[in-house]
Structures are given as structure tokens and as C-alpha cells.
Amino acid sequence: MWTLFHKFGSPPWLYRLSGSILRWLLPITVVALVAGSVWGLLFTAPDFRQGNSYRIIYIHVPAAVVALAGYYVMAIAGAVSLIWRMKMADIAMRACAPIGAALTFIALVTGSIWGKPTWGTWWVWDARITSMLILLFLYLGVVALYEAYENKALAAKACAVLSLVGTVNIPIIYKSVDWWYSLHQPASIKFTGGSTIDPSMLYPLLFMILAFYALFTCALLLNMRAEILQREQRTAWVRALAGERGGN
Amino acid sequence: MPASAAGFCFRLVRRQLVLGLRRPVELGNPLLFFAMVVALFPLGLGPAPDTLADFAPGILWIVALLSNLLTSDAVFRSDLEDGSLEQLLLAPQPLYFSALAYVLAHWLLTGLLLGLASPVFALMLGLAPTAIPALALSLLLGTAVLSLIGGIGGALTVGLKRGGMLISLLILPFYMPVLIFGSSAVQAALNGNPAGPYLAILGALLCISIALAPLAIAAGLRISVDT
Amino acid sequence: MASESATGDVLLRARELGLERGGRQLFSGIELALQRGQLVQVEGANGAGKTSLLRILAGLSRYGFSGSVERFAPQLFLGHQSAVKGLLTPRENLAWHVAGEAGFSPEAIDAALAAVSLYGYEDVPSHALSAGQHRRVNLARLFLTRAPLWLLDEPFTAIDRAGVAVLEARLLAHLQQGGGVLLTSHQPIAVAYPLLRLDLATGALQ
Numbered sequence: 001m002w003t004l005f006h007k008f009g010s011p012p013w014l015y016r017l018s019g020s021i022l023r024w025l026l027p028i029t030v031v032a033l034v035a036g037s038v039w040g041l042l043f044t045a046p047d048f049r050q051g052n053s054y055r056i057i058y059i060h061v062p063a064a065v066v067a068l069a070g071y072y073v074m075a076i077a078g079a080v081s082l083i084w085r086m087k088m089a090d091i092a093m094r095a096c097a098p099i100g101a102a103l104t105f106i107a108l109v110t111g112s113i114w115g116k117p118t119w120g121t122w123w124v125w126d127a128r129i130t131s132m133l134i135l136l137f138l139y140l141g142v143v144a145l146y147e148a149y150e151n152k153a154l155a156a157k158a159c160a161v162l163s164l165v166g167t168v169n170i171p172i173i174y175k176s177v178d179w180w181y182s183l184h185q186p187a188s189i190k191f192t193g194g195s196t197i198d199p200s201m202l203y204p205l206l207f208m209i210l211a212f213y214a215l216f217t218c219a220l221l222l223n224m225r226a227e228i229l230q231r232e233q234r235t236a237w238v239r240a241l242a243g244e245r246g247g248n
Numbered sequence: 249m250p251a252s253a254a255g256f257c258f259r260l261v262r263r264q265l266v267l268g269l270r271r272p273v274e275l276g277n278p279l280l281f282f283a284m285v286v287a288l289f290p291l292g293l294g295p296a297p298d299t300l301a302d303f304a305p306g307i308l309w310i311v312a313l314l315s316n317l318l319t320s321d322a323v324f325r326s327d328l329e330d331g332s333l334e335q336l337l338l339a340p341q342p343l344y345f346s347a348l349a350y351v352l353a354h355w356l357l358t359g360l361l362l363g364l365a366s367p368v369f370a371l372m373l374g375l376a377p378t379a380i381p382a383l384a385l386s387l388l389l390g391t392a393v394l395s396l397i398g399g400i401g402g403a404l405t406v407g408l409k410r411g412g413m414l415i416s417l418l419i420l421p422f423y424m425p426v427l428i429f430g431s432s433a434v435q436a437a438l439n440g441n442p443a444g445p446y447l448a449i450l451g452a453l454l455c456i457s458i459a460l461a462p463l464a465i466a467a468g469l470r471i472s473v474d475t
Numbered sequence: 476m477a478s479e480s481a482t483g484d485v486l487l488r489a490r491e492l493g494l495e496r497g498g499r500q501l502f503s504g505i506e507l508a509l510q511r512g513q514l515v516q517v518e519g520a521n522g523a524g525k526t527s528l529l530r531i532l533a534g535l536s537r538y539g540f541s542g543s544v545e546r547f548a549p550q551l552f553l554g555h556q557s558a559v560k561g562l563l564t565p566r567e568n569l570a571w572h573v574a575g576e577a578g579f580s581p582e583a584i585d586a587a588l589a590a591v592s593l594y595g596y597e598d599v600p601s602h603a604l605s606a607g608q609h610r611r612v613n614l615a616r617l618f619l620t621r622a623p624l625w626l627l628d629e630p631f632t633a634i635d636r637a638g639v640a641v642l643e644a645r646l647l648a649h650l651q652q653g654g655g656v657l658l659t660s661h662q663p664i665a666v667a668y669p670l671l672r673l674d675l676a677t678g679a680l681q
Contacts, residue, residue: 158472162418173425177424266567331557335558
């Protein structure tokens with residue numbers, strides 16, 4: 001267990017591991033995204049009230065779910081970085097922020113596009129949209145803080161503190177915003193209670209959520225690999241790698 | 249032989265208060281800012297008393313929040329610049345309590361004064377007198393939470409030369425629950441409902457912040473001093 | 476090898492200290508065990524990392540260096556900045572100092588201020604004092620502290636010759652009482668006491 005932990009701290013090991021994971025995860029992600037989209041868009045029945053416009057949930061909901069989960073991944077990486085001072089955790093945390101911000105942005109834009117036919121307006125200050133907007137602010141705050149520090153090791157620690165503060169605050173923000181305004185449809189997917197969404201719509205949605213998790217993982221690993229190479233550019237193993245590629 | 253943690257905290261609060269009180273003009277600045285921004289709203293929204301009274305709870309709370317935000321940047325800045333901060337970090341007493349002492353002094357010099365002065369501004373905006381106790385109480389509780397959260401932002405950005413704008417980006421999202429419950433308390437009192445539940449939630453937020461914010465402030469200060 | 480029984484005399488121990496800044500190795504493999512009664516001067520050219528080393532030893536720099544530091548006694552760290560508040564008088568600055576030592580008696584504070592020749596300035600707001608006097612207010616802490624371990628970064632900068640002599644006498648008294656001092660200085664130190672030199676470039680302690 002402990003040796004595994006130490007291995008995760010080693011850049012070349014992580015670089016090779018992520019390479020071999022991506023080799024099979026990347027094609028699977030692409031196939032899953034395409035298959036899920038086709039399933040959701042072509043092979044499900046239209047909603048009896050919203051017609052076909054509801055189909056945007058196959059992008060909107062997974063993006064929102066993974067964006068929120070991404071913040072917690074970032075905070076966990078931050079905690080590891082603060083407690084065990086692991087450089088690779090710094091890199092993982094730094095890589096999470098722009099991906100999470102992009103997913104949050106996708107969720108906001110698709111929500112807005114969905115809102116136009118449903119509510120007749122591009123933007124409604126409803127609880128979930130507002131919460132997503134605040135989540136976007138939280139992500140952008142982390143990016144801004146990281147960029148403001150010149151010493152990148154300290155930047156990562158500062159961002160780790162900020163994202164941990166965020167994890168404590170996100171439930172409070174969500175609950176308060178939820179309470180502040182509840183105009184949206186009641187939460188539809190509940191694994192414990194009775195589901196109000198038809199299984200024929202639910203399964204492609206769950207499938208797309210998994211596909212988005214895979215997408216997040218791929219983006220995270222690609223981002224981390226780029227950062228590892230940049231940080232370790234002077235080391236022998238990166239030079240060897242570059243020489244290998246250059247030689248071919 | 250170090251001083252006891254409680255005695256040291258008391259000494260820090262006293263020191264910060266003396267430093268604040270020797271610059272009375274700076275002490276008045278947040279209040280002046282509050283008054284000026286309150287004066288902007290009739291200019292922007294029109295002077296109709298009904299409109300202003302409708303918006304008054306939100307306006308007063310947002311202005312209080314901005315005024316608190318602007319002072320948060322300065323909580324640790326002069327101490328970093330003259331080297332006091334590194335001495336504070338080397339003190340044998342737990343930094344958790346020292347951070348709490350700094351925030352307490354900051355609140356006494358900003359939030360407390362703001363809460364006490366708020367009835368005047370409320371009357372200027374035509375807020376019904378029945379809502380004024382709720383306004384003052386919610387501001388007293390809420391600004392304490394804001395000072396604690398602002399302290400986190402201040403600690404994380406104090407080492408940066410251009411911290412002013414950044415600190416707003418970092419901590420404004422965390423201010424939002426306080427704004428929601430603070431303005432709701434005033435609104436409830438305005439509508440003749442009890443404000444107690446909202447004040448209780450603000451109190452709960454204050455308890456959580458007292459427990460957790462000093463940890464984040466301490467971590468932020470250690471990072472900021474480590475250059 | 477220093478055995479465990481000797482740790483009672485060790486105030487500060489550093490093992491395998493190394494620091495890299497901007498891709499450049501400032502120092503590496505620094506081994507240090509500062510014992511009671513030892514005076515160590517850190518030597519190195521400008522930019523060699525003397526201040527960085529002191530900040531690591533004091534515990535102010537926590538990230539980005541390799542190796543370990545252990546302190547076994549309360550420390551007094553004097554850095555480049557004087558930590559003097561312009562709005563407070565020298566007396567208040569010392570009485571309410573943020574370094575967290577127990578309260579000093581007014582007599583002790585007055586005596587310390589007199590020792591750094593600030594007698595007569597006790598109740599003047601510090602912003603009316605010169606930069607050199609600010610440094611003296613800070614140095615007055617050397618006459619108040621009960622911490623055995625002193626880490627001093629350029630303590631003699633901007634101090635006149637008479638002031639330096641007083642400080643050297645204070646250092647000597649502290650060392651003879653069993654304190655340990657580690658300092659950086661550009662001026663030669665004229666203390667009638669064995670002086671160890673830590674060369675940052677080689678890591679050798681002589």
C-alpha cells in the first residue's frame with residue numbers, strides 16, 4: 001500500500017501508467033460518448049410535455065454531475081498535496097480546475113439552451129442554474145489564484161486550501177440557494193425513492209453520466225501528462241523520451 | 249516561557265484595536281463607503297420611496313458585504329509588509345487562536361460599527377422601523393461570518409502584490425449564503441414574520457466559521473509567508 | 476555520531492538540507508547540529524541562500540526544500556524586517572509583541588530600550604523614528620528574550636559602531652549562559668568566543 005503511494009509520487013511512473021490507461025480508456029470514452037448520444041437522441045421516446053427539446057439532458061445533466069464531482073476530486077487532490085506534500089497531487093489539482101470550469105460552462109450553456117423552449121427565456125435565476133453559476137465562479141477563483149502566484153509550488157498549496165474551503169461551503173451554498181428559490185422541477189433521479197423518469201430515458205442518461213466520468217478522467221490524465229513533461233523537462237527520463245520520439 | 253494562549257490572544261486583540269483606533273479616519277472609511285453606496289441607489293433607481301423601501305433589505309446587505317470585502321484585504325497586509333506576520337507565525341501559541349484574534353479585532357472595528365450604524369442608513373432608504381432590529385442583528389451576526397471568510401481570502405492573497413481584485417473573486421461566492429439569510433431575515437421582519445429562524449441560521453453559520461475558518465486562515469498565512 | 480543523550484545540548488538539528496530555486500541548486504547536503512554555547516556564522520556570497528537557510532531553520536519556509544529540521548528549544552528569529560509598528564511607541568511594540576513571549580515588566584522594557592540607546596524615545600510614536608532606530612527597537616528583543624536559540628539575519632545592518640559593540644557584548648553573554656546563536660553577517664564579528672563558520676557552497680562547518 002505504502003509503496004504504491006510512493007509510486008504515485010514518482011513522475012515517470014505516473015506518466016507511464018497514465019499512458020497505458022489512456023491507451024484503452026480514450027477509445028472507450030469516444031465510443032461511449034457517441035453511443036450514448038445516439039441512444040439518447042434517436043432511440044428514446046419524446047417527452048410528453050417537452051417534446052424533443054428535453055434530449056439536451058443527455059449532455060446537460062452529465063456535465064453538471066461531473067462538474068460537481070470534479071470539484072471534490074480537486075479538493076481531495078488538494079488535501080493530499082497539503083498533508084503528504086505530494087507533487088503529483090499538485091499537478092492533479094491544477095489539472096482539475098480548467099476541466100471542471102469547462103464542464104460547468106457546458107452545463108450552464110446547455111441549461112440556457114434548454115431553458116429557451118421550456119421557459120421561453122434564455123436565463124432564469126432558478127436554484128440549480130444559480131448554483132452552477134456559483135460553481136463556475138469557484139472554479140475560476142481557483143484558476144485565478146493559481147495564476148496569481150509566481151511560485152507554483154505555493155500556488156498549488158494556496159489553491160488546495162481554497163478548494164478545501166470550497167468543499168465545506170458547496171453544500172451550504174447549494175442548500176441556501178435551493179432554499180432561496182425552488183422553481184425548477186423537483187429532483188428527478190433518486191436511486192432510493194420512486195423515480196419519476198421513465199427507465200427508457202434513465203438508462204441512456206446514466207450511461208452518458210458514466211461516459212462523462214470517463215471523459216473527465218481522460219482530460220485529467222492528458223492535462224497531467226502535459227504538466228509533468230513541462231515540469232520535468234530537464235530530467236533524464238524526459239530527455240530520453242524526447243530523444244526516442246525524435247529518433248523515430 | 250511563552251504567554252498563555254488566552255493571554256496572548258487578548259494581547260493581540262488589544263494591539264490590533266489600538267492600531268485601528270489610532271487611525272480614526274481609516275476606521276470611518278467603511279462607514280463612509282457604506283453611506284456613499286447607499287446614496288447611489290436612489291440616483292440609479294429613482295427616488296420613489298416605495299421602490300427604495302422594497303429593495304432596502306437587499307441593498308443594505310449587499311453594501312455591507314462590499315464594505316466588508318474591501319477591508320478584508322488589509323487584515324494581514326501591513327503585518328506582512330513590516331515583518332510582524334512572520335513573528336506571529338513563529339510564536340509558540342497556536343496560530344488558530346491568533347488568527348481568530350485578528351478576525352475578532354477586524355470585526356470589532358468594521359462589522360460591529362456597521363451593525364450599530366445601520367439603522368441610520370435603513371431610515372435613509374425608507375425601511376420600515378419594524379425591520380430595523382432584524383437588520384441590525386442580522387448584520388452583527390452576518391458580518392462576523394463575513395470577517396472570518398474574508399480573513400481566509402486575505403490570508404491567501406496577502407503575499408501577492410495585486411491582491412485587491414483577486415480576493416473578491418475568491419471569497420464572494422462564499423459570501424452568498426450569508427447574503428441570502430441576512431436579507432431574508434430583514435425581509436421576514438418586514439413582512440411581519442419572525443426573523444428568529446434566519447438569525448438562528450446565521451448563528452449556525454457563525455459557529456461553523458469560527459470552528460473552521462481559522463484553520464484555513466492559518467494555512468493561508470503559512471503559505472503567504474513562505475516566499 | 477551524536478548519541479541520544481547528547482540531544483539535551485542540541486538546540487537545533489538540520490539534516491540533509493537542500494534548496495533549489497528556479498532550477499538552480501542553492502545549497503545541498505547541509506548538516507547542522509547547533510549546540511548550547513555555540514556561535515555559528517553562515518557564510519556565502521550574495522544570493523547563496525543565507526536568508527533562505529535561516530527561514531527554513533526558523534520554520535518559516537515549509538515547502539520546496541529537501542531534508543529535515545528539528546528545533547528543541549524556543550527560538551528568537553530576527554529577519555530583515557523589523558516588525559515595528561509605526562503607530563505604536565517602542566515600549567508598546569515590545570510589550571505587545573506578536574512573537575508570543577510572556578509579558579515583560581515595564582522596567583525590563585525600559586532597560587532593554589536603554590541598552591540599544593533608545594532611552595528617551597520610549598513613548599515617541601515609532602513612525603517618528605529612523606530606519607536604524609526601528610532596527611534598534613527590534614534588537615531590544617535580544618535583551619528581553621528568554622529563548623535559548625537565536626537565529627539572526629544580518630543583525631548589524633544599519634547599526635553604528637557603538638551599537639555593534641553593545642550587541643556583541645550581548646551575544647557573548649548569551650553564549651556564556653548556554654544559549655546558541657546562528658547568524659548571517661557581512662561585517663566581521665568581533666566576539667572573543669570560538670566562532671564556527673558554515674560555508675553554504677560546500678556545506679562544511681569549521
